[in-house]
Amino acid sequence: MNSLPFWLVVVVFVAAAAVVWVAGIQLSKTTDVLDARWHIGSAFGGLIILAVATNLPEIAITVSAAAAGNLGVAVGNILGGIALQTVVLVVLDAFGRRGRGVKPLTYRAASLVLVLEGLVVVAVLAAVVAGSQLPEGLVALRLTPDVVLITALWIAGLLLVQRAGRHLPWSGSGTVDDASPHTPGHRRSKPQHPHKSRPTWLVVTIFLVAAAATLGAGVVLERAGDAIAEDIGLSGVLFGATFLALATSLPEISTGLQAIRQGDDNLAMSDIFGGNAFLPVLFLVATVISGQAVLPRAGATDIYLTALAALLTLVYVVGLIFRPSRRVLGMGVDSLTVLVLYAVGVAGLFAVASG
Numbered sequence: 001m002n003s004l005p006f007w008l009v010v011v012v013f014v015a016a017a018a019v020v021w022v023a024g025i026q027l028s029k030t031t032d033v034l035d036a037r038w039h040i041g042s043a044f045g046g047l048i049i050l051a052v053a054t055n056l057p058e059i060a061i062t063v064s065a066a067a068a069g070n071l072g073v074a075v076g077n078i079l080g081g082i083a084l085q086t087v088v089l090v091v092l093d094a095f096g097r098r099g100r101g102v103k104p105l106t107y108r109a110a111s112l113v114l115v116l117e118g119l120v121v122v123a124v125l126a127a128v129v130a131g132s133q134l135p136e137g138l139v140a141l142r143l144t145p146d147v148v149l150i151t152a153l154w155i156a157g158l159l160l161v162q163r164a165g166r167h168l169p170w171s172g173s174g175t176v177d178d179a180s181p182h183t184p185g186h187r188r189s190k191p192q193h194p195h196k197s198r199p200t201w202l203v204v205t206i207f208l209v210a211a212a213a214t215l216g217a218g219v220v221l222e223r224a225g226d227a228i229a230e231d232i233g234l235s236g237v238l239f240g241a242t243f244l245a246l247a248t249s250l251p252e253i254s255t256g257l258q259a260i261r262q263g264d265d266n267l268a269m270s271d272i273f274g275g276n277a278f279l280p281v282l283f284l285v286a287t288v289i290s291g292q293a294v295l296p297r298a299g300a301t302d303i304y305l306t307a308l309a310a311l312l313t314l315v316y317v318v319g320l321i322f323r324p325s326r327r328v329l330g331m332g333v334d335s336l337t338v339l340v341l342y343a344v345g346v347a348g349l350f351a352v353a354s355g
Helices: 006-038 042-054 055-067 071-095 112-131 144-164 198-232 236-248 249-260 265-290 298-322 335-352
Strands: none
Touching: 006 055, 006 236, 006 249, 042 055, 055 071, 055 198, 055 236, 055 265, 071 112, 071 198, 071 236, 071 249, 071 265, 071 298, 071 335, 112 144, 112 236, 112 298, 144 198, 144 265, 198 236, 236 249, 249 265, 265 298, 298 335
């Protein structure tokens, strides 16, 4: 990519982002159909499959960057992706449902299960910060204690969310009367698209083609992004946390808007929280591929992004508990707070990187 003209690299990057957008929508639609036909959504294995399907662009970028030894892009994309995907909820809140009398997203999606999912994200991010302080030599069998702990926390979180979906030791079901009904997990909406009438073999084929396209486009995004960052003098961490993270978040935006417009408010938040909890598990993949301790090499910008992602998540957790009913500038108070914090946070990120 470095040998190509800058304008052509930008075109390649935009084209790869477009492929991620289109393929991500097809992944979502085919996953809906397979979920309904195979009943995988309510199972523990189903949650893993759906989390992997949602984050195929990030998986492709992490694998490509780790194989090339470019761990800065992988770390920046993962941690920056969590912060940016949390900001996707701002977009869903502002543009998902509009009109007079429409309540904010966290008012409609109130559920203790969603609160638990948000806390799982924060717990995993805390493990990321702890892992960054470990010495680099703690590598055995191409694994380090921090990535094993992160994966264990993610699995434990899935089990807790599954259990919370069946029963919580509170009066009622952990929801309120005027909130959207919540089913734990991801992509619970009934298919409302042409795939519903197609045979299963064709749906599986479309899913596999979309997955392959997403993986290939993810590799192209990483390579083109690395070349763009070098040409404009932007560090791999900053580019991965901003432009690259935005490109890989396009499927979440499109599918989240679709879910909200179909009345699945809980689904939109659950997908974001579930995907954010899964993303740090990719550090295990990067460690196995590179054979190096990834998190101990994290710099100040990486830890900064982790703290920013945890802060944004906690704002929405508080919003789910207090359920603000007023909309300000077309969104809930919590979404406006997240937007302001993210804008300030990105400005601070550049200050940290240049300091």
